[in-house]
Amino acid sequence: MDWIQKLKKYNEKKEEGRGRLSESEIRTEETEQFSKIYNECKGPVKTTHQSYNSIPRFYYKLPAEDEVLLQKLREESRAVFLQRRSRELLDNDELQNLWFLLDKHHTPPLVGEDQMINYEDFLKVAEEAGPKCKPFFTATVFSKLLQIDPYGRISIMQFFNYVMRKVWLHQTRIGLSLYDVAGQGYLKESDLENYILELIPTLPQLDGLEKSFYSFYVCTAVRKFFFFLDPMRTGKIKIQDILACSFLDDLLELRDEDLPKDAQDSNWFSAPSALRVYGQYLNLDKDHNGMLSKEELSRYGTGTLTDVFLERVFQECLTYDGEMDYKTYLDFVLALENRKEPQALQYVFKLLDVQSRGYLNVFALNFFFRAIQEQMKVHGQEPVSFADVKDEIFDMVKPMDPLKITLQDLINSGQGETVTSILIDLNGFWTYENREVLVAEANSEEPQEQEV
Template identity: 30%
Template sequence: MGEKPSWALALEEYNAEAKAKAAARAKAGGASGEGATEAPPRREGKLDKLGQIPPFFKPRVTEDTFDKHVKLATIHEYVKSSNERILSGWNLEGVWGMLVQISEEHPDTKDKFVTYAGVCNMAETLFEMLGPMLSFHFTPSKFLSFRRNPVGGISSVCYFTAICQRNLRLKIKLLLLSHDRDGSGMITMEGLESVFDEIVEKNMIQDVPLAQSGFRTAWKRIALHKFVVHLSRSRRVRPTDRFSIKSILRSRPFRQLTELPTLSMNIFYQGPLMKKIESNWFSLQSAQQVHRAFLNLDQDNDGFITKEEFRKLEPGMTDIFVERIFGEHVTSFDPNAVDGNQTPPKLSLKRRSSVLMMRKRMETSRKSKRGCMSYNDYLTFMVAWKDKSDPISLKYFFTVLDLESQGYLTHVQIHSFFREVFEKYLENNQYNDIRMEDVRDEIFDMVNQETPGMITMKDILDSSVQETLVDVLSDYNGFWRYDNREYLMQMEEEEEQ
């Protein structure tokens, strides 16, 4: 007979545990019945009614159930079977070599492309070499998802890039599922950190020896913070918090993480594509830039930056915008969470005086750092600032722009923020014919408001102008880019050519 399936083993284990628990309860009941006296009758009254548990109350199940065993067994079987579909570095190099052989060259652009007939012939050869695990890479729907040239071919580089990214997504997905300890589809913060540790140790995303470098811890913290900002419902994240694996796989950070090149893809990223990779939050270049900027701002190396230091991050940022950032999103050293008033333990007189002195110094340091931005607050700002088109970023900046916390922006609030931007613009541009009122009206024109004179967050998202809106109202350089957008677009087209 063959090996029993996982669900059968789980069922046997569950039945054995159930019999053991039933026997233990019967034994305990028999022991308690010997010599037991009849319990006095319960007194019915007001207290008894107040103590009753409501009928809608469902106690949390703490013991292992059969459903849990089945879910864990199913996850185990899925991870085991899916591991056979993962391509190693050698496999990817073999796929690329075969793709190069069947590729044709476009006579005009000199780009390499492959036709569907060539892909089918390549798939048959790979099936004989590597087995059926490659079948989902060569389906007609995968081929039709790419833009085709006049002869019906698709870019060889783009096709191979998609295979590598799909392979990377599967790897990380299996890592997340392997850290689901109870079959609930959730992963703890500790489990998510372990996933990133494995990503770094196995060098899944880029050809950089992070595992041997001192930047590994900083990169992992920067990468994790973006996931936390998108998945957490509160500003303060606790180690016991858990996140949905399905939400992680569907999130924007996961898509950006899997867009990074693997070891086999680095040879393709040059020019504009390399710039796109460097701007990715999870790339080594971006993480080093974010981390180095904080170190440069923190002049006294105490782990916090003041408003004056923060203004040096973006010289074109206005004072009112900085004040609102610190007022709304700096959560460090909450005055209501001060623990300096706790009663010190009863110690000897000498030891007690040293403890009191230490607490006094901590309290003084805490008061001096109130209103300063911590590293976590800085990372949250950078997550929003570097990707203003993200809805999560708009939520961050909308609370800054909404001066009265009304849930919408008015002409007065738009005028208040743009006035400082316009003053800086006049200081740096001697010749201009821009009127502040015209720009304010232009902002309202580009946003399709449901209620005239009131811009809600939904209006901005529907109009897809969140990046432009934040740039114009917060930063002089951002407004300059908006005012010279046609010239900049022309320059980008010339560089691509």
């Protein structure tokens, strides 16, 4: 008799004697009987296969904060491991030797000034280059770099640049991993701050920075990484995400002593850029208390952001006694200066979603555009009809739902910067309304080609 049949039989007996027992007694008896019947019927315990005993340990619990020796041991073992990985990388002498071998075994004829190499000569270089170079000399790498060449060759320069880039990525990953205190493949804000602070002396373009400004520079640099790579505000970013984005390239570009001025101006991490952002913050801080009130922030940019939008900024963003600190201000600046990027649109969308519904409806659009209409009246302009603006916005975005605009709709449309400008900034709306005139004026200012 299986255990299900036994339970059925027990239930039949239980129904006969239900009137004699209380509910609590019945529940206790049911539990006891079930355990008894189940243990009788489940049979002998199956023996564990012998191979299970040889499974290697794959989980190691991180040491607690009070386990100082274990923490120290873990840090030292990670440092030794990273040092070993660093020694496995090609150094400058080995890279020079690799270039010499590639040049020696190049496969004629030349294509312009670019030397080429076929697969047979490629393998000859692999034999002479040494074990450290072996991972680069594979059929997969060769096929990736293979272009339209009648002799089936690849460019020596492209291959060497590929090797250089790989070595640089591994070196940078090891360098970042040294600051990964948790050893889990990500950096917290304090970890990245330490990395950038110790990087400053190696960047010639930052030689002119005063040491008193270092903390503000580090804060300015770190915020860009976290604003774009940690949009969910978890307080940590993966090292592989840092390597995959272009921000580290921009930062390390400051090693170039002859970096052009226009490149410095467009680089968020340059000294002129950091001083510009911090200088703007100081200029807005009229009472010199180190924080910005809503009234002080209203003078940001052209001073045409609407009061309704600024009110939402102070409702949703982290403030201290109703005032904004420099770190929160940096998020604000990064959002408004990069409104073509999804992370910036996410920041602004949260402010526009005044009902916290996850989408913008006609009410939300009207809520913000009324402030634009009020500003137009103040400046003596004839207010534009909201109905016309609403229709234009929906035509630009083309949302999946004709009555709702989601963040994804805004991103997919490629019109996020224009839509947000229309709703939060009088100057942005004026630029949109007069776009045809502005384009015509710009074209008329271009130098005309002389007729021959």
